[in-house]
Amino acid sequence: MLKVNNLSVSYGSTRVVKNLNLALADDEVLMLVGPTGCGKTTILQALAGLVPISEGEIQLGSWQSSPSKIVPPEKRNVGMVFQDFALFPHLTVEQNICFRLTDNSLADHWIKLLGLEAFRHAKPGRLSGGQKQRVALARTLAHEPSFVLLDEPLSNLDAALKDSLRWEIRNALKAAGVPAIWVTHDQEEALSVGDRVGILKGGVLEQLDTPETCFSEPANRFVARFLGEASFLPAHMEQVNQVSTVLGPAPAVAVNGASGDVDLLLRPDDLSLILAPDGNGVVQWVRYEGGSRLYAVNLDDGTELKVRVSHENHVAIGDRVRMGITTTHPLAVFQREH
Structure with missing residues (x-):
């Protein structure tokens, strides 16, 4: 279980994340939404160990990171999926997914599950945006991460593709049985895909609950307006x-x-x-x-x-x-x- 206790992050004298508390079950998908600049991506970077935290602690399995005891990114076993895919253009789909893997059977598993068999020997330049994102996800899951962070993974794709791919990603995360935090600016995506939704404003978590509760019983007017026409x-x-x-x-x-x-x-x-x-x-x-x-x-x-x-x-x-x-x-x- 991923646990975050009283997490705060500051850039200089500006506090951008304030006293964040959350706990994720082993296969839970948490969607984070909020206005631009509210701290969504900073939270992902802090969980991955890419930015230092000012207060609080992050705990998963055998490791626990705090301002006085920093666990480096490579020791956290975190998988990250970005909006720009971050694939090696000179490598094939299979080579991208197998990069630094010792057991290629895991790569085969995700290639088949995510419908990439026909593109196994293709290079990224021949792939559509949706296919590239499936490759990025397969690569992440083939490395058996302890948790997965997704930073607006569908923002570069067209609307018709987003609807189907969001469910493919959710189903793959569930099949992998890993906790995931998924940042999005799409409220519909957050409500339909997440087991729970967290709504941020100015670095503060305004509400964390099931999609239905956040939509029908919002904690305040900001949450009510942010999640749909109100x-x-x-x-x-x-x-x-x-x-x-x-x-x-x-x-x-x-x-x-x-x-x-x-x-x-x-x-x-x-x-x-x-x-x-x-x-x-x-x-x-x-x-x-x-x-x-x-x-x-x-x-x-x-x-x-x-x-x-x-x-x-x-x-x-x-x-x-x-x-x-x-x-x-x-x-x-x-x-x-x-």
């Missing part, structure tokens, strides 16, 4: 698990003990929209998304809500519409900001 509707806590709003009652779960006047977190899929001259709002803008349309609606009380509906539901900008809350699961509520 609207906040004024509400009043009528009971422990229910609020009243201008759109009617809704099931609720209080965040950080919120009570009385609160704001209800609504995702676009929590709402319905129909064209209605006697409705309760006006369409401000619309975005066509292929299978759906995303609308922004200004309610008569001035609140703006975003709602996602089928692409067949076509309403024009300026039309009056009727909004309703359709979800049946509890929605997060936050204390009203005054």
